[in-house]
Amino acid sequence: MNSSYILRRVGYGLVLMLGVVVLNFLLIRLAPGDPAMVIAGEMGGATEEMLESIREEYGLNKPLVVQLGIYVGNVLQGNLGESFFFNQPVASLIAQRIGPTILLVITAQILSILIGVFLGVIAARKPNGVMSGFVSVFATIGYAVPVFWTGIMLIILFASVFPIFPVEGMQSVRLRGADVFTKTLDIAHHLILPAFTLAIIYLAQYARLSRASMLEVLGSDYIRTARAKGAAEKTVLFKHALRNAALPILTVAGLQFGNLISGALLVETVFNWPGMGRLAFDSILRRDYPTIMGVLFFASAMVVVANILTDISYRWADPRLRGKS
Amino acid sequence: MTALLDITDLKVTFNTRYGQVTALDGVSLHVNAGETLGVVGESGCGKSITALATMGLIPMPPGRIAGGSIRLAGEELVGASPARMRAMRGADIAMIFQEPMTSLNPVFTVGDQIAEAIMLHQKVSADRAFKDAVALLDRVGIPSPADRARDYPHQLSGGMRQRVMIAMAVSCRPKVLIADEPTTALDVTVQAQIFDLLNEIQRDFGAAIVLITHDMGAISEMADRVAVMYAGRIIEEATADDVLDFPQHPYARGLIDCIPALGREEHALKEIPGVVPPLHLLGAGCAFAERCEHANDRCRQEKPLLVNHDHHPAACHAVEEGRI
Ligand SMILES: Nc1ncnc2c1ncn2[C@@H]1O[C@H](COP(=O)(O)OP(=O)(O)O)[C@@H](O)[C@H]1O
Ligand SMILES: [Mg+2]
Numbered sequence: 001m002n003s004s005y006i007l008r009r010v011g012y013g014l015v016l017m018l019g020v021v022v023l024n025f026l027l028i029r030l031a032p033g034d035p036a037m038v039i040a041g042e043m044g045g046a047t048e049e050m051l052e053s054i055r056e057e058y059g060l061n062k063p064l065v066v067q068l069g070i071y072v073g074n075v076l077q078g079n080l081g082e083s084f085f086f087n088q089p090v091a092s093l094i095a096q097r098i099g100p101t102i103l104l105v106i107t108a109q110i111l112s113i114l115i116g117v118f119l120g121v122i123a124a125r126k127p128n129g130v131m132s133g134f135v136s137v138f139a140t141i142g143y144a145v146p147v148f149w150t151g152i153m154l155i156i157l158f159a160s161v162f163p164i165f166p167v168e169g170m171q172s173v174r175l176r177g178a179d180v181f182t183k184t185l186d187i188a189h190h191l192i193l194p195a196f197t198l199a200i201i202y203l204a205q206y207a208r209l210s211r212a213s214m215l216e217v218l219g220s221d222y223i224r225t226a227r228a229k230g231a232a233e234k235t236v237l238f239k240h241a242l243r244n245a246a247l248p249i250l251t252v253a254g255l256q257f258g259n260l261i262s263g264a265l266l267v268e269t270v271f272n273w274p275g276m277g278r279l280a281f282d283s284i285l286r287r288d289y290p291t292i293m294g295v296l297f298f299a300s301a302m303v304v305v306a307n308i309l310t311d312i313s314y315r316w317a318d319p320r321l322r323g324k325s
Numbered sequence: 326m327t328a329l330l331d332i333t334d335l336k337v338t339f340n341t342r343y344g345q346v347t348a349l350d351g352v353s354l355h356v357n358a359g360e361t362l363g364v365v366g367e368s369g370c371g372k373s374i375t376a377l378a379t380m381g382l383i384p385m386p387p388g389r390i391a392g393g394s395i396r397l398a399g400e401e402l403v404g405a406s407p408a409r410m411r412a413m414r415g416a417d418i419a420m421i422f423q424e425p426m427t428s429l430n431p432v433f434t435v436g437d438q439i440a441e442a443i444m445l446h447q448k449v450s451a452d453r454a455f456k457d458a459v460a461l462l463d464r465v466g467i468p469s470p471a472d473r474a475r476d477y478p479h480q481l482s483g484g485m486r487q488r489v490m491i492a493m494a495v496s497c498r499p500k501v502l503i504a505d506e507p508t509t510a511l512d513v514t515v516q517a518q519i520f521d522l523l524n525e526i527q528r529d530f531g532a533a534i535v536l537i538t539h540d541m542g543a544i545s546e547m548a549d550r551v552a553v554m555y556a557g558r559i560i561e562e563a564t565a566d567d568v569l570d571f572p573q574h575p576y577a578r579g580l581i582d583c584i585p586a587l588g589r590e591e592h593a594l595k596e597i598p599g600v601v602p603p604l605h606l607l608g609a610g611c612a613f614a615e616r617c618e619h620a621n622d623r624c625r626q627e628k629p630l631l632v633n634h635d636h637h638p639a640a641c642h643a644v645e646e647g648r649i
Contacts, residue, residue: 221427227382228422229442229493230415233407243432319432319477 009311013304020300021075024293025068035084035289036060071293080297081290085283090294093279098298100170101275105257105264105302107191108198113253115199116206117246121237123207124214135207142204147263151197151270158193166190168272194271198263202256209252213245220244247318254310258303327399328355329533330379330418330501335393335403337371337378337557340386343605348374350557351393353631354535356501361527361534363548363565365541365580369601371557372537373423376503379535380420381410398500416446419494423506425486429478435489436462436474439496446497461492464529465522484515491522495530502532508543520547541584545569553577556601556612563637573639575617575649611642619643 036054055061059070074081080090123135155167166172170190171183178186217223218241226240268277276295283291315321337349349371356362364372377383379395381402395402397418402410422428429438439458443449449457455474462470465488478486487507494502504523508516520543527534536547544551544565551568553561553576561574572578579597599616611629614620624642631640643649 221422221424222430224382225422225428225490225493226430228380228414228420230411230413230445231441232411240430244430317432319434320479 006312009308013308016304017301021072021297022068024296025071028289028293029064033287035287080294083288083291085286085288090290093291094276094294094298097274097276097279100273101264101277103191104194104198104273104275105260107195109257109260111195112199112202112206116203117210117249119207120210121214121242123211124218125237127215132211135211139204139208142201147197147201148266148270150200151267154193154197165193167193170274194267194273198260198267202260206249210245210249213248214241217241217245250310250314250317254307257306261299261302329358329398330356331396332379333394335378335395336391337374337383338389338391341605346604348557348604352559354552354559356533356535358533359531360549361536361547363544363551364535364537364554365539365544365551366554367539367601370554372554373505376420376505376535376537379503380414380418415442416497417499418501419499420503420505421490421494421507423509425483425490425510428490429486431478434475434477439493442493442496461496465492483511484518487511487519488522491526495526495532498530499532501535503535505537541580556607558640559631561639567637571636573634573636573644574641575619575643576613619649
């Protein structure tokens with residue numbers, strides 16, 4: 001792997017992020033509604049002078065291009081502005097919440113890939129078998145059912161029928177003074193339902209995709225070669241076939257990451273998970289523009305980083321791509 | 326003396342959308358130690374299926390070994406346990422395939438792929454196996470073998486990849502090496518090199534070779550004995566010289582007429598008219614009857630058996646009746 005490729009990829013990612021910042025700004029500003037009214041509303045009344053002074057204070061009376069220039073300049077300095085509602089810097093609001101979101105999204109991604117690919121591989125072994133049918137049905141259901149519905153169903157199930165998993169929040173209040181190990185276990189315990197809820201749609205897709213990909217690979221000549229060497233069936237499946245079948249799965253995993261983040265927004269809201277999703281939800285309801293833009297910025301940054309990692313791992317996984325640009 | 330590889334009355338069927346078809350209909354072959362048996366026939370005659378059945382690699386389903394016996398050094402392979410077959414594949418019996426471009430795994434280095442074959446059957450360290458792989462690459466005539474061992478298949482030419490396949494196949498010194506049209510996908514100049522290499526390998530490693538080909542020229546250079554296949558049956562079998570000089574079956578005669586002889590003009594090349602019939606359309610009679618100028622009613626109704634005639638065994642009513 002050449003480092004110039006990685007550098008180029010990162011540079012490209014930075015340009016993309018700049019585009020995202022500009023687009024975010026324009027999208028939000030072009031949406032109907034007057035932020036000054038919103039801020040005034042929070043303060044409990046709005047005379048024309050008040051609105052004027054608010055516009056003055058937040059720079060809302062300057063031309064759009066100037067506002068954009070100021071915003072981009074601020075972002076470049078790491079200043080995402082001040083939340084209209086929380087009266088705190090957006091950056092620190094996000095800093096408090098990005099950890100739980102990353103934890104949730106990554107756990108869901110790993111869960112969905114591991115379980116999905118495993119189901120797909122098993123199904124591909126016997127394309128007309130029971131497991132194959134199960135994967136197809138499961139994939140269709142997983143794909144069709146909205147995540148908030150799955151979430152609510154799981155909450156109902158685990159809140160009343162089998163109360164073995166917590167259905168709300170990320171940590172138990174009573175464990176505030178506990179040691180790190182106990183706390184970690186507690187977080188993991190809280191993580192199970194939201195992560196599984198988020199994972200389930202993607203899990204189904206990975207299962208179907210890896211089933212198809214494995215079926216194609218298992219018909220290849222090099223699989224016959226592996227068998228002709230005397231390799232055991234599980235070596236053939238999990239080493240020779242899966243390494244090749246993983247390539248399209250990797251591509252999709254990268255593309256799905258963005259969807260996973262937007263899915264996390266809903267799941268966090270349903271399970272009251274203290275991440276960026278809740279923050280986004282709250283700030284959208286309150287027209288808290290700086291916060292919305294900050295959340296969008298970080299969500300995009302996560303997608304861009306995920307895509308860079310996908311590209312790099314793809315080239316690592318497929319030797320035919322190495323050394324090419 | 327019993328043969329090293331002895332296939333008797335092998336029958337392989339496939340379930341297809343036309344119903345069950347018989348791909349191999351009572352194939353009998355034997356190969357002695359150190360010998361090269363040529364198996365010839367046009368595409369679709371069942372050569373590869375015979376090879377795959379011997380390796381225990383027929384896809385089941387849709388395939389099924391419906392009868393017969395395959396013995397390797399006296400041991401029955403039909404019905405042997407999967408574990409026993411795995412232990413023998415690559416160790417006692419190995420195979421080279423027709424498509425060197427796609428027969429190697431694109432995501433592993435060729436050195437690792439050969440080393441894997443070694444480690445599957447010998448208790449050696451990964452390090453030792455990789456060193457052996459490099460030595461094998463050297464043995465099959467790959468220049469700078471230590472560097473090439475770290476290459477991925479896509480970095481090598483077709484001829485080089487076929488050499489890698491050969492190195493992999495002989496890595497555990499198999500008793501029988503099946504080469505299924507090893508040069509069909511290669512340039513003519515490379516073809517000759519691969520045949521030379523197979524000859525050398527046989528001399529050094531002492532393996533019996535089953536050379537599957539539709540190239541009668543290769544047969545005359547390589548084979549001690551020849552079996553001619555048509556539509557899932559052996560229709561003639563003898564020493565290479567006998568088959569080449571005195572072909573009996575009209576199909577064998579046709580194949581030999583197709584050999585481009587020295588000094589003969591290209592356009593004078595003959596071709597057997599027609600094609601191998603699809604398996605589901607095989608009737609009760611001789612499968613070649615449709616394409617045969619000597620066919621009569623008996624040929625169309627009754628399958629000829631492989632029986633001895635003046636020279637050697639051939640399955641043809643016309644030969645039996647002395648009509649040709
Ligand atoms: N998986 C399969 N399903 C059905 N028929 C098959 C299958 N594999 C091979 N056959 C049939 O078996 C016959 C022999 O094929 P093959 O041994 O590959 O011929 P060749 O002599 O060219 O190597 C062909 O008619 C082919 O259509
Ligand atoms: Mg073939």
